[in-house]
Amino acid sequence: MAIGTARPSALSPNTRNPIIESPQPQSPEPLSMPSPPPTRSPRMVPAAPRIVSPFSDHISPIRSPPISLEQPSNKKSRSKSSKIFRRLRSVFKSFPIINPTCKIPVSLHGSRAPEAHVNGGTRMTGTLFGHRKTRINLAIQDNPRSIPILVLELAIPTGKLLQDMGTGLTRIALECEKQPSGKTKLIHEPIWTMYCNGRKVGYAVKREPSEDDLSVMQTLHAVSMGAGVLPTEVSDPPDGDLTYMRAQFERVVGSKDSETFYMMNPDGNNGPELSIFFVRI
Secondary structure: OOOOOOOOOOOOOOOOOOOOOOOOOOOOOOOOOOOOOOOOOOOOOOOOOOOOOOOOOOOOOEOOOOOOOEOOOOOOOOOHHHHHHHHHHHHHHHHHHHOHHHOOOEOOOOOEOHHHOOOOOEEEEEEEEEEOOOEEEEEEEOOOOEOOOEEEEEEEEHHHHHHHHHHOEEEEEEEEOOOOOOOOOHHHOOEEEEEEOOEEEEEEEEOOOOHHHHHHHHHOOOOOOEEEEEOEOOOOOOOOOEEEEEEEEEEEEEEOOEEEEEEEOOOOOOOOEEEEEEEEO
16 A cells, blocks of 8 residues: 555544634624713793883983882862852953953063952962973973973974063963863863964974873972973983973962963062963853
8 A cells, every 4th residue: 555645534523623714803892882861852941021101112311210209189078168259269260361450460660460360360380391492391380399290282383482472471271262161161162272472383282291291290399490401311302401490379260161370480580481371162
């Protein structure tokens, strides 16, 4: 039997493969990233309610102080005898009004006698105010610390009226027509035909006191009489300075259809003079 290299027989299933196989490179396991925390929906915080002032779109002409004005005095609770006395007094006072020369008693020096109406009238506080180029406003109060009982927008520029008052006696007549019902108080009439020194100048309108009106009254609550310029939020207002003139007025009630407000001058003959007539015809 020849000696030679033996050929390997076929490997049986139980025969181990003598070839050493290099290990297959294993793919690195992916690094496990920490899972993000669960997304939380942002918490919706309700916005604070915005308080809108009804006057936010309107610029007040002056630096508005806190309003602390008093309510007008209620004079409805009168005794029966007092009402009868007032009616009799109004009847007697109605006679001089028929004669125009008796409406405005004037002295020989061209000035009204200060004591001519003291016994028959009620002292009130009157304020004329407005920008020089706009229509002037008239506010009537029981006293400087009360809310106005009457606010009228007159048909004349502020600068013009103050100029006329500086030249002498100024008479303003306000006329309105009688209504069939006749239940409206005279000073509560809504619209008036206005005459200044006998010349028709337009119409005066009654309105409720606005926020600006109350701000002016509050600023002047410590002023019983005087004149000047009020500070404004705008350094140079396009309508001119906000001027005012305050004085004591005497209210004389002639009848239910006629009233007169006379400006009282503490300095005698040197101050401006103004008379305002309310007549319902």
